[in-house]
Amino acid sequence: MSSEAAAPSIRRLHTHEQVLAGIQQRILGSRLVAGDALPAERDLADSLGSSLSGIRKALRVLESLGLIRDEAGNWVLTGNSTTALANLLRLRMALAGFRLTDLVEVRVQLERSAATRAAEAATSQDLGRLRDILENMSEPGISTNRFNALDTEFHVALARASHNALAVELMQSLRDAVQAGMTTAFASITDWPGTAHRLHEEHDAVLDAIETGDGALAARRIGAHVTDFYRAAG
C-alpha cells in the first residue's frame, strides 16, 4: 500500500509536468504573478534540462488550457481562467464515473461551508448581488433555462460571499461539470411554475438566514435545498 501511494511521486514526469513544476516554483517563490511574462523558451529549456521542442509542446498545452497566452511574442501568465479546471473536472467526472450521489455529497459540504462563512463574511455588496439574482428568479413565466442560469449564479455568488476563492472555483467547476445534467433535470419537471416558486422560496430562506448572521441555520437550509432538489430530480 505504501508503494502504491508513493507511485505518483516516483514515476517519470512528462515534460509538460516538469515545465508546470518549474513555473510553479517560480510563482511560489514570488518571482512571477498573473500578467508576468515567462522566461524565454530557450532559458526554460536550459533551466529545466529539456529540449526546445519539448518546452514548446508543453507551452502549447498550457496555452490550450488557458493558463498562459501569447502577448506580442511573449508567454504571459493568465490568472483568471477557471475554464481549464471546469473542463478537466467535467471530463474526469465522466471518465471516472463519479456517481451523482458522490457529487451531491461534495456539493452539499461546499454549500454548507459557504453559507456558514457567508453569514460572517458577506458584505452589503455581496448581499445586494444575491438579492438581485433572487429578484430576477421571481420573474413571472421565467423559462427553465433562464432559471437554471440564475440558479448557478446564486450558488456561485454565495461562494463568493464567503470570500473563499478556492471554494468559488470548485463550486463553479462542479456546477459547470453537471450543467448538462442540470438542464435535463430542469426539463423533466412537470409542475414548473410551482417548482420555480418553491425553489425561489428556498433560496430566499437561505439568504434571510445569512442576512441575520445565522450561519448554522443557513447551512441547514442550503443543505436541505440541494439534497431535496437532487432527490426530486431522481
Added chain:
Amino acid sequence: MSSEAAAPSIRRLHTHEQVLAGIQQRILGSRLVAGDALPAERDLADSLGSSLSGIRKALRVLESLGLIRDEAGNWVLTGNSTTALANLLRLRMALAGFRLTDLVEVRVQLERSAATRAAEAATSQDLGRLRDILENMSEPGISTNRFNALDTEFHVALARASHNALAVELMQSLRDAVQAGMTTAFASITDWPGTAHRLHEEHDAVLDAIETGDGALAARRIGAHVTDFYRAAG
C-alpha cells in the same frame, strides 16, 4: 452581473474545448467508457466541424493531460489518472493566489464529510488499511518525510473509506497541490518526536470514532486535527 456570469458560455470555445465537449457527449451517452477507443481523427473532425490539424492539436493536449493514450495507433480513453487534475489544481492555486486559509477551510469540510460517511460506510478492509497506516506512523524515529507521506495516505484512505470517488480525487489533488507547503511545514517543526506522537494520537482518536460508528465525533476530531495543524504551522 448577469452578463458577467453568462460570459463563459457565450465566448467562442477553443477547438480543444469543442473536442472535450464532443467526447464528453459520447461518454455521457454511454457510448464510450474508460478503455474504449475514440473515433478516428477524421471522423472527429467531420462530426465536430473542425480541421484535422485542430483535432490533432486538441488530442495532443488530452494526451499530455493523461486523459487519452496512444494504443497501436488508436486514441484510447484512460480512466484512472488523477495527475492531470492535481497538476492543474496546483497551478491554478499558485496563479489564483488562493490563501492557505481558503484551502484549509475547504479541506476541513471535505475531511469532516469523509469522516462522517466513513463511520457509516467503511468496510473492515478500509479500517484495516487505516490501522496499518497508523501503525507505520508510530515507528520510533520516523522521519518527517516518511511521516508526511503516510499522513497523506491516511487522509486519502479515509476519503476512500467514505466510498465517494469524487471526494477521494479532490482530497488527493488538494493534498498534492500543497505538497511543497506541507514539506516546509513539517521541516519547520522544532519538537519533532513530540509532534509526531501527538499527530499519531489525533489520527488514532479519529479512527476510534469511525470504528465505533460515531460520525459526528469523528468529524469534530478530524476538523480540529486539520485546523490545529495549520494554525501551529502558521
